[in-house]
Amino acid sequence: MTDIRTPRLLLRRWLDDDLVPLSEIHADPAVMQRIGDGAPRSTEQTAQDIETWEEEWDEEGFGVFAVELLGSGELVGAVGLSVADAPAEIAGQVAIGWRLGRVFWGQGYASEAAHATLEFALQDRGLDRVVAVCRTDDRASANVLGKLGMEPEGTAQHPVHGHDLTVYGIDLTQYEG
Template sequence: MTELLTPRLRLRSWRPDDLAALSELNADPEVMRYIADGSVLSPEQSAEQLARFRRLWDEQGFGLFPVERRDSGEFLGWVGLAVPAFLPEVLPAVEIGWRLKRSAWGHGYATEAARTVLALGFEELGLDRVVSICHVDNHASANVMTKLGLTLDRRTTVPSHGGAVKVLALTGEDYRSAAADRPRF
C-alpha cells in the first residue's frame, strides 16, 4: 500500500490502533446521516469494517486510506477508492469517496486528499473512469465532487434501502485534459 502526502495531510495504511477513531467517526449520527440508511455503526461493525478495508487493499490493489493531519497526526477520517457493489447498475466501476469527522468539515481536507487519490487512480492504476456517489441532499459532498471535476452521470436509488443518490463521473481523458489546471502535490 502506498503512502500519499499532500501539503497538510498524510494518507497511509490502516493500523489496528485506528479502530477507536474509526468507531468514533462511524458512531456520529451527523457524519452517518447520508451514508446508506443513515444508521450509525457499533464498535463491532466498525471493527468488521476496518478488517474489510485492510483486506480489500490485498484483494484489489487499491482501497481507502486513513487520513491524518501531517502536523499533529490527528485522525480525520478516510478517503479512497472502492468498488461500489451497493449500486450494481454502475458496475463495473471504481468509486472515489470520503468520510471525515465533523471537526474536519469545511477545511478543504476532502478535496485535498481526493485530488491525490484521483491522481493515484488515473496516473498509477490506469483507471479509465471514476464515479462518486452521494445522497441527493448531501450538498457538501456534491460540492467536493464538482471541485474534483466530476459531472452528473445519473440520479438513481440504492436497491438495499431505496435512498435517492446522485452519481457523478470523471473519465481519464477529462482528467488528463485538465492536468494543467490541477495542483500537484
C-alpha cells in the first residue's frame, strides 16, 4: 500500500469509511462546479468514483489518493493521477487532478497534496510526463498548476459539456522537485 506523508497530510488508498465524508464533499455545488458537468454527485456516484479509482490503482500502479489531515484524520478530499480519456488533446496521457472540501480551500492543501502526487508520478512511478486540464476561468486550479511548475500548452474544449479548457503539462526534464 502506498502512503505519502507531507508536513500536514496523509495521501493513501481509499477505505470504506471514506464514502460518507467524500459524499459530503461531492454534494457541495461549490466543490463540484468545475468538475465534469458541474453537478453535485450522489452517494452512489461517489461510491462508483472510489471503485473506479481503486481499479486504476490495481491496473496502473497509480491512482487517486484519499487525502486526510494528519492528526485529526479528517478527509480533506481527493488528489491523484488517472489516465485521461478526454479531451482528445490529452487522451491516453496521465493527468493530475484534485477536489477538496470547501472548508479546506485557501490553506495550501491542494498545492501540498498535488506536489507530493507529482513527485510520486515522476520519481516513484517513473513517468516521463504528467498533464492536467482546468477550465479556463478556474484561477485557483491554474494557480496550483503553476506552483507545480506545469506550463500552459494549449486549449481544448470539454467534449461533452463544451467548457473551454486550458491544457497544462510537465516533463520529467522540467520537474524541479
